Amino acid sequence: MSYDQAMQESIRKVEQTRSARMKEEFPLLSAEEKKELLTTFHPDFKEGSMRPLVIGPNKGDRVPNELAALLEAPSRVQPSALDLTRPDYDVDVLVIGGGGARTAAALLAQEHGANVLIVTKLRWGDANTMMAQGGIQAADKEGDSPARHYLDVVGGGQFANIPSLVRALVTDAPSVIKWLEDLGAMLDKKVDGTMVSIHGGGTSFPRMHSARDYSGMEIMRTIRDEARNRSIPCLEFKPAVELILDDQGQCAGAVLFDLETEEFSIVRAKTTIIATGGMGRLHVQGFPTTNHYGATADGLVMAYRAGAKLLYMDTVQYHPTGVAYPEQIVGQLVTEKVRGLGAQLVNAEGHRFVFELETRDAVSAAIIRECVQRNLGVTTPTGMRGVWLDSPMIDILRGPGTIQKALPAMYRQYKRFGIDMSQEPILVYPTQHYQNGGVAINEWGETEIPNLFVAGEASGGVHGRNRLMGNSLLDILVFGRRAGIRAALKAKEVTLGKLSLDHVEKHNAAVASIKEPHADFAPMLLPDYAEAHTKQRRLGGVVTV
Amino acid sequence: MAVEEQRDMVSVYIMGKRHLVPKGLTIQKAMEYAGYRLIRGCGCRGGFCGACGTVYRVAGDYKIKVGLACQTVVEDDMYLTQIPFYPAVKALYDIEAMSPTAEALVSTYPELMRCLQCNSCRKVCPQEIEVMQAMAAAQRGDIAKVADLTFDCLACGLCVSRCPAEMVQYNISILARRLFGRHLAPKAEHLARRLEEIEAGAFDQEIEELMSAPLERLRTAYAAREIVPEEAELVSIKTDED
Secondary structure (H helix, E strand, C coil): CCCCHHHHHHHHHHHHHHHHHCCCCCCCCCHHHHHHHHHHHCHHHCCCCEEECCCCCCCCCEEEHHHHHHHCCCECCCHHHCCCCCCCEEEEEEEEECCHHHHHHHHHHHHCCCCEEEECCCCCCCCHHHHCCCCEECCCCCCCCHHHHHHHHHHHCCCCCCHHHHHHHHHHHHHHHHHHHHHCCCCCECCCCCECEECCCCCCCCCEECCCCCHHHHHHHHHHHHHHHCCCCEECCCCEEEEEEECCCCEEEEEEECCCCCCEEEEEEEEEEEECCCCHHHCHHHCCECCCCCCCCHHHHHHHHCCCCEECCCCEEEEEEEECCCHHHCCCECCCHHHHCCCCEECCCCCECCCCCCCHHHHHHHHHHHHHHCCCCEECCCCCEEEEECCHHHHHHHCCCHHHHHCHHHHHHHHCCCCCCCCCCEEEEEEEEEECCEEECCCCCECCCCCEEECHHHEECCCCCCCCCCHHHHHHHHHHHHHHHHHHHHHCCCCCCCEECHHHHHHHHHHHCCCCCCCCCECCCCCCCCCHHHHHHHCCCCCCC | CCHHHHCCEEEEEECCEEEEEECCCEHHHHHHHCCCCCCCCCCCCCCCCCCCEEEEEECCCCCCEEEECCCCECCCCEEEEECCCCCCCCCCCCHHHCCCCHHHHHHHCHHHHHCCCCCHHHHHCCCCCCHHHHHHHHHHCCHHHHHHHCCCCCCCCHHHHHCCCCCCHHHHHHHHHHHHHHHHCCCCHHHHHHHHHHHCCCCHHHHHHHHHCCHHHHHHHHHHCCCCCCCCCCCCCCCCCC
């Protein structure tokens, strides 16, 4: 499954320009140039791709059409059919989610004396955390500082970040790395123990720590193993589908739905932490995604109905380098570490068009400009367009074997489809990657709803309007740990009233009267990738193909 | 279905049931094309989570083949089933209190010594990990070698399903990796120093100034910030004799 003839001709041009390019300095965009590039080519600015919400705390705010359709869909739950007076589970802290934020939260909540229950949609670890390749930022080296990290974060976030959240992120970062080191996570180190760290897009200091290119997987499996050792109970294939409030408007637990037996059950909890991740599987504007199967914005939907305010939902992060070829893995992640290690982005003629370590929003917009406006992209046999990521440069720059050693997952992914990325460049195009915004929180993960916490990608404000590489793995651990601690302490002083789903009744009534298009129900839980004719047959329709 | 479309179709037998699916799809997408709504056996869809371990034979060939459903392309006359779950032994332990020795591994997972060196584990590993060699290293107490060899393990469990010694290789491996990371890897001294500085409040004032700075001042500081270059070498951790 190697490249066709037209692609190979373009590769020859890439090879011809390589030695000259490797000596070339490409200028950074000025603030004005970046603004112009984003407003013209970033997908967030595409006409008709967003609509204002008509109900709820963010009424009037524009969000992607695909998200609006879920936020304004009816519930999966019929409140009158459930008996809330007899909970199936009664705990101090309920943690909802599958990944790193929820595992960190559960560990710290238990350490602080809470009786914890975890619930998740698929298996423990089925989450974007597992797929994060590149690394985790922390200012822990001489010459770097948390203040320097702070400035990088807010500059990358278009200065829209919530300052207290950024302070928590950058100040806790070294202690998170220490926590991982103590738990036995195998972070890349030199023989003297010094952490190996490189640059990512928008960093002013090489502070990206990694575990080869399985950084998220190594973090996830280590903290999951620790939580299993501590016997924290976890219900799998049993996602939360609605939050439960009490008669004073405090969060008081959740309704669960078993994906296999299709039963509903009730959890009463003194505090609840949503750590359900983002919305990649909504495929905003039809983009492919790097995200996990379960990234369907469930936490946003539940929190919004309960009255929580969302921040910056009009900004979606497209990762600049999603796979554009081969077809079988289109949209999957090509980690930013490939550019961090020195690979350049070049067009069909073999020329650079952007500095590779600009922030992600800018690099994505530049690739789209190259393909759509300048028509200098490479077209694949199935009609997909992309630009080259000149991966063979890495071994030239850093010595033969670097790719196999530092990027084993990437190397294997391409090798499975007959491409040796240490010898040939790879074709990339932006792919939906991250939800920059989310539920508004304070520096302890608390929302405006008493006893409801949110941590990780489901929250908003930490990254402003654009997240930097390596700050997501950091975010989930910093705010997962913080929310876990605070939720455990808070649970000691909470008294719950009568449990209620009145907010769901009200939501269903409000939805019934709106004209805007919306889904049949939400949360979505899992995307449905069946063909149209299959969906039609499921309804008993006549197939006329 | 149009006739010309059928020319590009292949037959796959999902748990014995025949479906016509387009050539070139991954097993996972082929199952969805055939109408399956996946709950088990589907996770990251990108080759990292180990949810979609799949076993198959192709008609006319006795060999058992394996792959991740999200990374393996369908073949004509492929007979497949997923193994989304396989029972596994997971010991409970306190990593901090353990020593990085063969005794620790063997007393935690005594079945480690039952390895027959049949290499079935290696043959079914979709990551092509030298599982048997790693288990031999574990028996010897060469924790660093186990950690290095098994680093790319997804814990899909296919090795566990084939092991005649009834071992759970991926759980033995994660114990070895955590013992390595906790007890054998050298500590980062710069990290410990930075934690002391943070504890002493060394950066508080600078951060507070940034938090309260007017937007224009922040923009100027951001545009003017120095970009510190990376050191030239990239030396990964030494986990092995090589």
